[in-house]
Amino acid sequence: MITYLVDDMNFALKRLADLRNLLMRMEQDFGIGDLSYMETMLLYAAAQMAEGDKEVSLTELQGHPMTAGMSRSTFFRALRHLIELGYIKKTGPEKRAGYVITL
Amino acid sequence: MSARRTWLYDQTSILAIIVLCYLLSFAMVIWVSIPFNDIMVERLGFGWVICLPHGVSILVFWMFRWPGAAYLVVAKYVTSGVLFIESAPGPLALIFQLESLLAIICAFYLFSGLSSLLHTKSTTLPSWRDLMIVASIAAAFHAGVYKLVTGAPWGTTSAIFLGNVAGMFLMLIILMIAFRALRRSAPKNPS
Numbered sequence: 001m002i003t004y005l006v007d008d009m010n011f012a013l014k015r016l017a018d019l020r021n022l023l024m025r026m027e028q029d030f031g032i033g034d035l036s037y038m039e040t041m042l043l044y045a046a047a048q049m050a051e052g053d054k055e056v057s058l059t060e061l062q063g064h065p066m067t068a069g070m071s072r073s074t075f076f077r078a079l080r081h082l083i084e085l086g087y088i089k090k091t092g093p094e095k096r097a098g099y100v101i102t103l
Numbered sequence: 104m105s106a107r108r109t110w111l112y113d114q115t116s117i118l119a120i121i122v123l124c125y126l127l128s129f130a131m132v133i134w135v136s137i138p139f140n141d142i143m144v145e146r147l148g149f150g151w152v153i154c155l156p157h158g159v160s161i162l163v164f165w166m167f168r169w170p171g172a173a174y175l176v177v178a179k180y181v182t183s184g185v186l187f188i189e190s191a192p193g194p195l196a197l198i199f200q201l202e203s204l205l206a207i208i209c210a211f212y213l214f215s216g217l218s219s220l221l222h223t224k225s226t227t228l229p230s231w232r233d234l235m236i237v238a239s240i241a242a243a244f245h246a247g248v249y250k251l252v253t254g255a256p257w258g259t260t261s262a263i264f265l266g267n268v269a270g271m272f273l274m275l276i277i278l279m280i281a282f283r284a285l286r287r288s289a290p291k292n293p294s
């Protein structure tokens with residue numbers, strides 16, 4: 001029975017991130033979302049790769065299937081807007097910056 | 104703190120949060136949904152009790168799966184013990200607590216199976232619509248079993264179904280508003 005219980009708090013936080021993504025999608029469907037379609041796709045891509053507090057690099061974000069069709073300018077504009085709104089936080093020095101998801 | 108104590112602390116924390124959420128949702132039914140239903144019945148001749156605990160149960164099982172089912176069993180019986188302390192629920196009510204959880208589990212697996220069969224669902228991104236479908240399947244199952252066991256009229260059965268579906272939808276709306284408010288109140292990062 002004990003082995004069936006949730007392994008650790010990180011698992012719970014990952015599931016909370018899934019819930020958050022689901023609710024954001026709901027906002028989009030209701031037409032009250034803060035993000036454009038491209039920004040939403042970028043955020044989902046980051047959320048999928050991040051899994052909790054793990055940092056995601058720019059290369060990883062650009063290589064994700066959800067962002068594959070984005071032009072470079074659209075990608076960086078969406079990323080900048082997500083950072084401004086507080087969805088994503090840049091960590092580390094400029095050239096080696098990582099990105100983490102924030103609430 | 105040792106690893107074992109940390110694990111125990113995590114489990115207890117998660118369980119406590121789920122029990123509290125379930126308890127609050129049930130309290131909302133008693134203090135808000137039921138009085139609202141009484142007004143509807145009086146004015147419209149028809150009503151249903153919006154069942155928020157159904158929404159909580161669906162979300163907990165979706166998030167945690169089988170561990171979630173274990174947490175929900177504890178939550179349901181703690182809630183029965185706390186809220187019905189003066190008039191303890193009968194054995195049938197307690198059995199229905201477990202049956203409603205079983206309905207949710209069956210609904211999830213049925214939905215997963217159908218989705219695989221129809222190749223319609225991407226499991227990559229969760230969708231609130233999928234949760235609503237699962238909640239509806241579980242609500243139909245639960246209402247059907249209730250009718251079979253108690254012989255309740257179709258009006259009562261349909262009210263149970265509608266109440267559970269409405270409870271799920273309302274739970275999602277409440278969470279959406281809460282998360283949106285949290286996000287907007289968080290400090291913004293400079294560009």
